[in-house]
Amino acid sequence: xxxxxxxxxxxxxxxxxxxxxxxxxxxxxxxxxxxxxxxxxxxxxxxxxxxxxxxxxxxxxxxxxxxxxxxxxxxxxxxxxxxxxxxxxxxxxxxxxxxxxxxxxxxxxxxxxxxxxxxxxxxxxxxxxxxxxxxxxxxxxxxxxxxxxxxxxxxxxxxxxxxxxxxxxxxxxxxxxxxxxxxxxxxxxxxxxxxxxxxxxxxxxxxxxxxxxxxxxxxxxx
Amino acid sequence: xxxxxxxxxxxxxxxxxxxxxxxxxxxxxxxxxxxxxxxxxxxxxxxxxxxxxxxxxxxxxxxxxxxxxxxxxxxxxxxxxxxxxxxxxxxxxxxxxxxxxxxxxxxxxxxxxxxxxxxxxxxxxxxxxxxxxxxxxxxxxxxxxxxxxxxxxxxxxxxxxxxxxxxxxxxxxxx
Numbered sequence: 001x002x003x004x005x006x007x008x009x010x011x012x013x014x015x016x017x018x019x020x021x022x023x024x025x026x027x028x029x030x031x032x033x034x035x036x037x038x039x040x041x042x043x044x045x046x047x048x049x050x051x052x053x054x055x056x057x058x059x060x061x062x063x064x065x066x067x068x069x070x071x072x073x074x075x076x077x078x079x080x081x082x083x084x085x086x087x088x089x090x091x092x093x094x095x096x097x098x099x100x101x102x103x104x105x106x107x108x109x110x111x112x113x114x115x116x117x118x119x120x121x122x123x124x125x126x127x128x129x130x131x132x133x134x135x136x137x138x139x140x141x142x143x144x145x146x147x148x149x150x151x152x153x154x155x156x157x158x159x160x161x162x163x164x165x166x167x168x169x170x171x172x173x174x175x176x177x178x179x180x181x182x183x184x185x186x187x188x189x190x191x192x193x194x195x196x197x198x199x200x201x202x203x204x205x206x207x208x209x210x211x212x213x214x215x216x217x218x219x220x221x222x
Numbered sequence: 223x224x225x226x227x228x229x230x231x232x233x234x235x236x237x238x239x240x241x242x243x244x245x246x247x248x249x250x251x252x253x254x255x256x257x258x259x260x261x262x263x264x265x266x267x268x269x270x271x272x273x274x275x276x277x278x279x280x281x282x283x284x285x286x287x288x289x290x291x292x293x294x295x296x297x298x299x300x301x302x303x304x305x306x307x308x309x310x311x312x313x314x315x316x317x318x319x320x321x322x323x324x325x326x327x328x329x330x331x332x333x334x335x336x337x338x339x340x341x342x343x344x345x346x347x348x349x350x351x352x353x354x355x356x357x358x359x360x361x362x363x364x365x366x367x368x369x370x371x372x373x374x375x376x377x378x379x380x381x382x383x384x385x386x387x388x389x390x391x392x393x394x395x396x397x
Contacts, residue, residue: 003347003350003351004343004346004347004350005346007332008321008330008332008333008334008335008354009330009331009332009333010329010330010331010333011327011329012329012358055343069344069347069348070348072347072351074347154351156351156355163354167329167331188225188229189327190327190328190329191229191232191233191236191326191327191328192232192233192235192236192239192325192326192328192365193228193229193231193232193233193235194229195328195362195365196232196365196369199362199365199366199369201366201369201373205369205373206228208373209232209235209369209373210223210228210231210232212232212234212235212372214234214238214275214304215234215238215241215304215382216302217299217300217302217382217385217386217389218386219300219386219389219390220390
């Protein structure tokens, strides 16, 4: 959140390149084609990332009036992932494995009783154990919802600037990648150098900036 | 030199910018004039983070009260630590913004904007964006002013001497 309400912590990016004339329809189509796909309890994906309307992150498609506000394009990046409670997984897996344990012959059962060691036939193979774990995890996924993170994006077309309401490096990297894949335009995160460049600082001064050493003050002891 | 290298080599200027803001806020009684002659007040709020870049992971976090007046802060500067982030309070035309600015990335976090006047959802979006853009423009204006001093060889020489003198005096507890 952030563009419409809530916390105001964001990262600013500069957009390299211009949007096409009459960008509304092509950009709406581009966002729709990278729309968020929900995770399925039976699917193999542990995480899903895509665009959603900032005003309604559980909507199934974009509406034009949710996207375009004069010079702004407003949308959000949604990240869902399965976060299974490990204590539940462990407990359910232990129970499921015990139920699947093959029965021992009377001789094996007697020996096991005597020495306390599991007999080979009483063990499950790794493949069988993996199968049981998958069943347990799938069963658990049917009972819980994935965690959902929604991060707002505001693109100011006039200023060629994007504000993204997260400063996490990994999330920002993922955002940049998805943005480029969606719009075919690259992004550069704001920095002292790029801010100077966008302020119109001349080439010579930009060179001076690059050549400047960090300030290391030397004090005379008094 | 490619863009990546240019960006990485100039990150220290963002940290110097924070120190410069602190210095002028103190000596100019929080008043700043921008190149368009507009005026604003800027003061360090209740947090400053100082970091040593040459030695490993030496960080001084000063929070609560008035950390920008503390001898500890100036002692950290004397030890060669730079201002990696600081919380600022900016006022202009009866509007007030509070935010933390990271020097190396010039990234704003925890921004508090003035109260919104509009009620309609669409209008709220425009007003909120306008207030974010206004503080963004003010910070850019201040950065431009800082660069005009830092990139002027003679001007920076004088500023540097004044900065050193200020840090020395403050670390000795002088007003």
